[in-house]
Amino acid sequence: MPLRAKVASSVSRTAAALSRAAGRGDGSVIGGWIGLKIDPDLLAHLSAGRAIALVSGTNGKTTTTRLTTAAVGVLGRVATNSFGANMPTGHTSALAKAGSTPYAVLEVDEHYLAQVLEATEPHVVALLNLSRDQLDRAKEVAMMAQLWRAALVRHADVRVVANADDPMVVWAATPPADPAQGHIPPHVTWFSAGQRWHDDSWVCPECGSTIQRSGERWWCTGCPLRRPEPHWTVEDDGVLDPAGAWHKVRLQIPGKVNLGNAATALAVAAEFGVRPVDAVSRLGAVTSVAGRYAQVDRDGRNVRLLLAKNPASWLEAFDMADEAPTLLSINARDPDGLDTSWLFDVDFAPLRGRQVLITGDRAYDLAVRLDVNGVPFQHVRGFDEAVRSVPPGRLEVIANYTAFQDIRAELDRVN
Secondary structure: OOHHHHHHHHHHHHHHHHHHHOOOOOOOOHHHHHHHHHOOOHHHHHHOOOEEEEEEOOOOHHHHHHHHHHHHOOOOOEEEOOOOOOOHHHHHHHHHHHOOOOEEEEEEOHHHHHHHHHHHOOOEEEEOOOOOOOOOOOOOHHHHHHHHHHHHHHOOOOEEEEEOOOHHHHHHHOOOOEHHHOEOOOEEEEEEOOOOOOOOOOEOOOOOOEEEEEOOEEEEOOOOOEOOOOOEEEEOOEEEOOOOOEEEOOOOOOOHHHHHHHHHHHHHHHHOOOOHHHHHHHHOOOOOEOOEOOEEEEOOEEEEEEEOOOHHHHHHHHHHOOOOOEEEEOOOOHHHOOOOHHHHHOOOHHHOOOOEEEEOOOHHHHHHHHHHOOOOOEEOOOHHHHHHHOOOEEEEEEEOHHHHHHHHHHOOOOO
16 A cells, blocks of 8 residues: 555544543544544555455345354455445445555445445445435435446446345336447346335336235236346245255344345355355354344343344344333434434334333434334333333334444443
């Protein structure tokens, strides 16, 4: 690297270490922020010489990144932003901290995918899903798909692993060829993990016609856009690879959605030449992801943490949670988005019949939604009161981003 980049990288690592030592966080942002101030091209310099995978989407990025890191680890050391700092500052900090590694797997905020593609020149990009998120400041879903599509036109040499079940992702991953401009469609490997949330993909992004569905199949009623035949699929409790071989997947993290994330991880690792049979056993070593799915014993209660930040992820969280007392916590700070109207897109009916407690800055907004949904609840002032309010045994905690981090901090930043 140029001397300036070496200095910036060293300062980045030092700042991150000081932040951790001072208890101000894990240093995954501040180190990169300072490094990029010294050398704005630091991310590109740190990426040079590494085979890189990027993982982006509205939901599941952090878990899929952790699973992919485990799978690619068959080949050697892998740099990754394991704490979910998924903007260029976080990528820079992660690569500087890791030092020289042959591989990197980076989670990327969907808004920053084009910028990070430009800086890192990755070998492969995984596109998971697109749905509504942070309504007051995030782009509309079709606009995000358009940004992805335009970015892939500019990087047609990148290999793409994309979700065949999401019409927005399929459209974004298949930009038209333009021989006059030298544009060719990217090479795409399709995976199918099932998609239960459909409310953001009833209208075709290509022509505006209705999307129809029958079982796993979907198609546009007005143009050729339709579900491609997947190369990787979830089947029972395993994954079917492109050669037709079935691999049993034993995960320690809950939910069918994570079986789909595991299929994605195997598909991305395969783009680096990793055989599924060599990678699949490594996926079971992942037990929690930056606090997600972590289980902690507190005063005779086994507390499990689940993150849910938008309607699609709440739907999956209800599938993961046991039939046990459940604490719901909602904030509306800047990282969450200030608009809580998305709560009315969530069906809380699966919580009927269990003890439900609510807390957080916007607990009263949640109270109105639960009352409309006919779900009885009890308001508590915080996590400790919730623990005292339930009998010994399992306590499920489902919280949006900053509420989740508040509770994680009370549990000594459990990872």
